[in-house]
Amino acid sequence: MATWLRRFTAARPPVRSVKAPPPGAEPARRASRERNLFEAAAAHVAASVEGDEQALEAASARVTPEALMFGISELARRAVVVLAQERGVPPRAVARSLLGLPEG
Numbered sequence: 001m002a003t004w005l006r007r008f009t010a011a012r013p014p015v016r017s018v019k020a021p022p023p024g025a026e027p028a029r030r031a032s033r034e035r036n037l038f039e040a041a042a043a044h045v046a047a048s049v050e051g052d053e054q055a056l057e058a059a060s061a062r063v064t065p066e067a068l069m070f071g072i073s074e075l076a077r078r079a080v081v082v083l084a085q086e087r088g089v090p091p092r093a094v095a096r097s098l099l100g101l102p103e104g
Contacts, residue, residue: 037063041071 047055
């Protein structure tokens, strides 16, 4: 096993260097990535609520699982904040209420 692993890692191509983006390009790329991440999270959550398996799979394939989980967490955080402001209650109360937990 160790011999195979050594052969495999020795046969890997060298890592290519990454070129620096042209000036002014990075904020646009980052905004585009974030938009795609949050669009995928919104689509995933909406498809989950609607029970649309095809849309759920399509949304999941748009970004990495880690990025999708971050987007879903951010969506949940923002939703709790907005609901708390609308209801005039602390975010903790809204979060517990949405999950059906007793006030604590």
